[in-house]
Amino acid sequence: MLLFFAKYGNHLKMWDIRNGIEQITLSGHTGPISAAVLKPDGMRVVSASKDNTLGVWDIISGKLLYFLSGHTGPVNSVALTPDGILAVSASDDHTLRVWDVVTGKSLRILSGHAGPVGLVTTAMDGTLAVSTSDDQTLGVWDIQTGKLIHIFSGHTSPISSLAVTPDGTRVVSASKEMIGVWDLVAGKLLFMFSTGHPLPIKSVLVTLDGTRMISVPQQGVMKVWDLTSCQELILQPLNFHALFQERYL
Template sequence: MPTISVYHAQLRRYRPRGPNGGSGGAVANGGGGGAAAPDGTAVGDDDDEAEPPGTSRLYGHTAAVHAVDMTVDQRLILSGSSDGTVRVWGMEFGSCLAVYPGHVFPVWDVASCPLGHWFASGGADRVARLWVSERTAPLRLLVGHSADVDVVRWHPNGTLVGTASADRTLRLWDVREGKCVRYLSGGLYGSPTSMAMSPDGLHLAAGTDEGQVLVWDLGTARRLAASPPAASHSGPVWALCYSNGDGTLLASGGADETVRLWR
């Protein structure tokens, strides 16, 4: 059965208190989400014991879990699954607090808004959805992509959300209006498989299934840089991350078993 396991930032499995003081489901502690495995389990780095006594996991999804994220206040965990739902889990007891149906096909990514109770999801139904925790129906449908929405990321100001799609485009959406305000595709060879926003909100970076890493200016939608073939990954770029603070470094991780740093 698909499960979610989450680990303490010090690489110890964290077991939240159950309603009677016992161990509840396992949830994440720290800034950011865990990793979702193909077998439906989100895992951390602590694997020195196969299954320590008293360990429990978050059960509820009925198919593979592809994405997890944590709210900025570290009280809730979001998960997206091939069962077409997003679930919200409480940190204190590790219980499922709400199920958000709506996606017709698998949910590939989820992302919590940096400013509060909004969150976003993207999936195989070619639509990104915006949600608020108080209601289980989507508040906005972001329609425009012609293929799977594989990645969703929030702008640091919390009023914009970015989407990356297998249609070989990236879009930036106004959260309040649900309208596309930026369309990025110039110089993008292959489909975007990862995306990151700079801490100052000025730049958007994307990695592709062809190994490229590209950066755009969000104010002008102009492409600023693209990795040359000799420096690009030799396979899909699965992960991107800007350095905290000034965002002068960009890290990429790919299927070619390498991590690369870009300035």
């Protein structure tokens, strides 16, 4: 079944996108839902909420399986490892947490950011997590040990989006009209450049082959860039509101 999730305050709604019919509403959070991610097997969804918890849901029955509790501030983002076993959450309490989605247990706390943690994503091999913080830095973490491997500094405004390349060697981050490209192996900045977007970047995407990235502003023209040289390749006029974030195209 093809499904689509959308946040409605404290609830998640699910539709069959083939016919647009609402299938189920997932209710249980006491605060607004900030993010949700579907497990690769399509059987469960993990939600992050401003009520300081995450929820794990069975999407067939709509039943809440359990809450993941431990954060002391709103949970802003959640990402899964590609096998769907571990979840990594980012919170206003300045930490990330690693959870076992199967058992609902908290495995480890990732500490090192000096401000609230806004975004988190994982590498395709499931070994690394990359986070963003209100302190305008990115953190690179070993998911299995909880060790902070790198802190990347260079942005001068809040980071709005990030994406790890499929091979796990680079991460791309966006803030206002700027894009940063970072080497995850060497732990250094490769490029920081202005996209020329008149409005802030909403999303940055990486192609599946890892050769190109796409910057999507809040409204207006998205741009395509060579990921090695950071030279602009294509201009595609498209007027729209960038509503969704996807890791790869």
